[in-house]
Amino acid sequence: MAPVDDPPAIAVTTGFTDYGDYLGLALSRPVVAAGGAPVLLPYLEDPDARALALDRADGLLLGFGRDIAPERYGARAHPALTPISPHRDAFELAIAAEAMEQGLPILGICRGMQIINVVCGGTLYRDRSEYPEGAREHPGGAWDVWDLVCDATLGRGAMPRHPEHPITVAADSGLAAALGERAAVNSYHHQAVRELGSGVQAVAWADDGIVEAIEMPDASAPVLGVQWELQECWQDDERSLDVFGQFVAAAAKRRAPAAR
Numbered sequence: 001m002a003p004v005d006d007p008p009a010i011a012v013t014t015g016f017t018d019y020g021d022y023l024g025l026a027l028s029r030p031v032v033a034a035g036g037a038p039v040l041l042p043y044l045e046d047p048d049a050r051a052l053a054l055d056r057a058d059g060l061l062l063g064f065g066r067d068i069a070p071e072r073y074g075a076r077a078h079p080a081l082t083p084i085s086p087h088r089d090a091f092e093l094a095i096a097a098e099a100m101e102q103g104l105p106i107l108g109i110c111r112g113m114q115i116i117n118v119v120c121g122g123t124l125y126r127d128r129s130e131y132p133e134g135a136r137e138h139p140g141g142a143w144d145v146w147d148l149v150c151d152a153t154l155g156r157g158a159m160p161r162h163p164e165h166p167i168t169v170a171a172d173s174g175l176a177a178a179l180g181e182r183a184a185v186n187s188y189h190h191q192a193v194r195e196l197g198s199g200v201q202a203v204a205w206a207d208d209g210i211v212e213a214i215e216m217p218d219a220s221a222p223v224l225g226v227q228w229e230l231q232e233c234w235q236d237d238e239r240s241l242d243v244f245g246q247f248v249a250a251a252a253k254r255r256a257p258a259a260r
Contacts, residue, residue, distance in 0.1 A: 007037040008058035008251035013092050013112075014040065015065035015085055022150040027063050027109075030234045034244035036251060043091040050095050059105040059251030062092060062112030064229060067191060070126055073118045078126035080141075080190060093119055103220035105250035107243075110189055113214060113225025120197025120216075128190050135208035139163040141190035149232060162186035162232065167212045173203035174222055175213050178242035185212065185228035192227060222250045 010031050014023050024040075031038040039057070044050045054060070069084045070077055072093065092112075096119045099106055108116045114124055125131055128140055142163050152159040164186050169176045193211040196202060204213035204226070216223040224247065233240035 006252075006255065007035055008248060008255040009056060010036040010038045010059045010061055010248065010251060011053055011057035011095075012038050012040050012061045012063060013088075013095065014063035015088050016043075017083075017085060018066065019150050020154075022153050023063075026153055026231045027061060030231055030241060030244045031061065031248065033234065033241060034248040036244075036248040041095075043087045044095065045087075045091065047094070047098075050091075050098055054095065054099055054102055054104065057099075057104060058255040059107070059247060060095065060099040061247075062096060062106065062108040062115050062225075064110035064112065064231070066111065067126075068111065068114055068118055068124065070124075073123045075123065075126060078130075080127035080129065100216075100219060100223065103254070105221045105247055105254065106223045107230075107247040108223075108225035109230045110227060113227050114191065114193065116216075116223060116225045117193050117197045117200055117214060120200050122193060122197030122200055123195040125192045125194045130194075131192065132209060135206070135210050138192075138206060138208055138210055139165055139187040142188060146188050149229075162229075163188065165206050165208075167204045167206055169213065170203040173213075174215055174246065175203050175224060175226070175243065178246045179239045183237075183239065185226075186232055188229055189227055221254065222247070 012027050028038040066085050067082045069089050092115050096115050128136055145160050148160040151157045164184050166184050169181050171181050199216050199218055200214050201217055202211045203215045206212050212227045214225045
């Protein structure tokens with residue numbers, strides 16, 4: 001990506017309970033490579049503090065992490081549920097809704113995609129065991145491999161082979177403009193979008209029918225969520241960096257004086 005003279009500020013949300021130093025590198029590297037200036041957010045409980053953060057941001061990146069508490073979308077706990085983070089849930093659901101109201105470009109990765117859907121009233125499959133019968137062999141939940149990914153990112157070993165599968169992308173989607181209509185993506189998730197929220201449109205699917213990406217076509221700025229760990233693809237697949245580039249370009253457009 002070409003350097004940006006006045007890089008847009010990308011507010012980044014993430015968890016602080018898992019993955020150690022990986023969190024300090026994984027989401028910021030591709031944003032920087034795409035020409036953005038990442039700013040990691042704490043859990044801002046106060047609405048005024050969130051408003052101040054968003055006023056200084058040109059885009060919002062919702063990162064990966066723990067499962068969303070099922071009560072947030074009208075469901076009960078499930079035996080396969082990972083530990084939840086109530087503080088993070090409350091913060092991200094609030095700031096995502098506020099960013100949509102303000103017209104910020106939004107990119108959601110894995111959990112971040114699920115946050116977008118839940119904010120809009122959608123629901124999730126709580127585990128692969130709830131997927132439609134033909135999709136229950138969907139790869140995911142390889143936490144031991146994920147630990148190796150984190151180590152490799154920090155220079156502590158070789159990057160393992162990711163569990164992956166092909167996806168089909170809707171030809172008329174914003175995602176297809178960067179990624180194309182067919183790609184192979186990694187697959188670490190054990191949850192997925194079930195019912196789409198209001199204004200949310202599925203734009204990519206695994207061959208087994210699981211929704212792999214969503215957009216909000218009527219939003220005032222681009223909103224994209226991808227189910228795979230996009231922050232792990234960009235170094236090997238230029239098209240994945242183009243997804244970040246598309247997001248940063250939308251943030252830069254908002255940063256322009258005429259947009260203020």
